[in-house]
Amino acid sequence: MKNKHQIRINPETCIGCGLCRKDCPAGNIRIKDKKAKVITQDCIMCGHCVAICPKAAVSMTGFEEPPEEIEKPSALDPGELLRAIKTRRSIRQFTKRRVEPELIAQIIEAGRLTPTGGNAQNVSFIVLNDRLESAEKLAVGLFRRLLPLMKLVNPIARRMSIDDHFFFKKAPAAIVIVAPSQVDGALAAANMELMAEACGLGVLYSGFFSMAANWSRPLRRLLGLKRKERAVTTLVLGYSAVNYRRTAQKEKASVRQL
Structure with a gap:
């Protein structure tokens, strides 16, 4: 770069x-x-x-877009931003409505503009639309083979069943975030999630699919992942089929004042 x-x-x-x-x-x-x-x-x-x-x-030199003039610094309302963070939920029930391409582009733009360590700018994105079902089928096959082993060491896995929609919950789209640094990829994903929420979409982080993408050679080939590329996280996107009426309770922050 x-x-x-x-x-x-x-x-x-x-x-x-x-x-x-x-x-x-x-x-x-x-x-x-x-x-x-x-x-x-x-x-x-x-x-x-x-x-x-x-x-x-x-x-x-060398950039496709010129810098934008900033007439006055943009300011987010702190209360509104905190409320958006407080009221968001991981969505696991989606409608059949497709996610508009312009919204996908806007979400990716939020990831592209996220700072990276050393200004590496080496976070990339894989958008799953038409090949969503094929990718999920490969991931499901892998996890079904691994589930007996997982049940031996993980209590949660003992209650787990792997259905055909285990990873994407029938959502119409997903974005795989690829980066050498987990921190850079996670920062991009966090901003992308906020943008998706602002666009009226529901979001689910599918850590299991990212694991499958890093373990399965057939899935890596389908995604076009190169040998050293790693899926940091996966955002599952769609319009929520449910409405939550109240916030979830959280433990108080553990803070040390030094």
């Missing part, structure tokens, strides 16, 4: 204010002769220098 891009500073518009130098996490900019200079192109390409420049003198 980094090799495709270069940082450029226009000396005609740079005023040498030093904001880019102060904000650069890699210490990759210096001020010389009252102008900002890039020390090396070997940096994380985080774009802070582009974002903070008051004169738009800094640019980065």
Whole structure:
């Protein structure tokens, strides 16, 4: 990713204010002769220098989209955001209504824009629509073979049955999040879940399907996963067939003030 891009500073518009130098996490900019200079192109390409420049003198090459001007910082209402988090539920009953492609695109956009460690930007997404049933069938076959062993060590597994819709609960779509880092993949999934909720969709994290995707060679081939690629998590998406009337109770947070 980094090799495709270069940082450029226009000396005609740079005023040498030093904001880019102060904000650069890699210490990759210096001020010389009252102008900002890039020390090396070997940096994380985080774009802070582009974002903070008051004169738009800094640019980065190789991206398909230009940076957007921010007239005023966007502000989420804290109470509304907390309420959305508090009232969300994992959905396991879905209607037959298909999820519109534009909503899928918006959910993926939320994942794409999520920060990654070192600005790696190496989280990718596999959307399951037409091949959803085929993928689930392979995963179901694997888990049915493993269930007797699981029952020996896991009390929950002893009460478990693997039906044909064990993973996706008859939902019309799912997105597999693929990333080298579990943290990066999970952060993207969390933002995608919030976007899905904002779009009026129900969401279920299918950790079992992600396990199957990492274990089963036939399923990996169907998903197009390369040898070193790992499914971090899977978001099952659809319109909820149920309405919850109250929040679920949670234990109080364990907090240490140091």
